[in-house]
Amino acid sequence: MVFQPQTKILFSRGEIAKAVDRLASQINRDYQGKQPLLIGVLKGAFVFMADLIRQLDLPLELEFVKLSSYGTARESSGKVRMVQGLKTPIKGRDVLVIEDIVDTGITTSFLLDYLMKKKPASLKLCALTDKPSRHRVPVSIDYLGFTVPNKFIVGYGIDFDEKFRYLPHIYALED
Numbered sequence: 001m002v003f004q005p006q007t008k009i010l011f012s013r014g015e016i017a018k019a020v021d022r023l024a025s026q027i028n029r030d031y032q033g034k035q036p037l038l039i040g041v042l043k044g045a046f047v048f049m050a051d052l053i054r055q056l057d058l059p060l061e062l063e064f065v066k067l068s069s070y071g072t073a074r075e076s077s078g079k080v081r082m083v084q085g086l087k088t089p090i091k092g093r094d095v096l097v098i099e100d101i102v103d104t105g106i107t108t109s110f111l112l113d114y115l116m117k118k119k120p121a122s123l124k125l126c127a128l129t130d131k132p133s134r135h136r137v138p139v140s141i142d143y144l145g146f147t148v149p150n151k152f153i154v155g156y157g158i159d160f161d162e163k164f165r166y167l168p169h170i171y172a173l174e175d
C-alpha cells in the first residue's frame, strides 16, 4: 500500500506537540518527588514516549513490553499474547504505562492485569489516543492525548501493517 498524500491529517505535528506538553505538565505535577517507571508498549508508543520523556522533569526509568493480538491488520482478535515481558521487578514502583491507542481496550486491560499482579505501588495509564466508541472492555485512562472517532489512524509511531510509523502527523486512513 502506498501512502496517499491526500489522506486526511487528523492531528498535525503541532497539535501533537501541544498535547504532549499538556500531558507532560500533568505527569510532572502528579509525580513530584517520585521516581516513576514508564513502561512503553512496543512498537506503537515509541515515538510518543520519546517525545514525552524529554518534557518530563523527573528521575524516571524506562522499560518496554511487547504485546501481540493475533488478528488482521486493522482488528484486534481479542486474544492477547505477551511477546516481550518485563525484565525488571516493579513491586513497590510507581508505574506509568505509555500506550499509543486504546481501541477495544483488550490489549491495555490485559497489560494492566499483568502488571497489577506484580504489585506496583501505583499503576496509571497514559494513552496518546482513545477510541471510546470501540471499547469492548472498560479501561480508565489517567492521561489522554486525543479522543479519536471510529477511524483507523497511522503516523507518529502508529502503523498499518508496519507501514507509516515514520510520518510526523497522525492521519486517518480513508476506507
Ligand code: IMP
Residues within 6 Å of the ligand: 044, 069, 074, 076, 100, 101, 102, 103, 104, 105, 106, 107, 108, 151, 152, 153, 154, 158, 159, 160
Ligand atoms: P485494542 O486491544 O483493540 O485496544 O488494540 C490495541 C492495539 O491495536 C493498538 O495498540 C494498535 O497496535 C492496534 N490498533 C488499534 N486501532 C488502531 C489504529 O487506528 N491504527 C493502528 N493501530 C491500531
Ligand code: MG
Residues within 6 Å of the ligand: 044, 159
Ligand atoms: Mg499495530
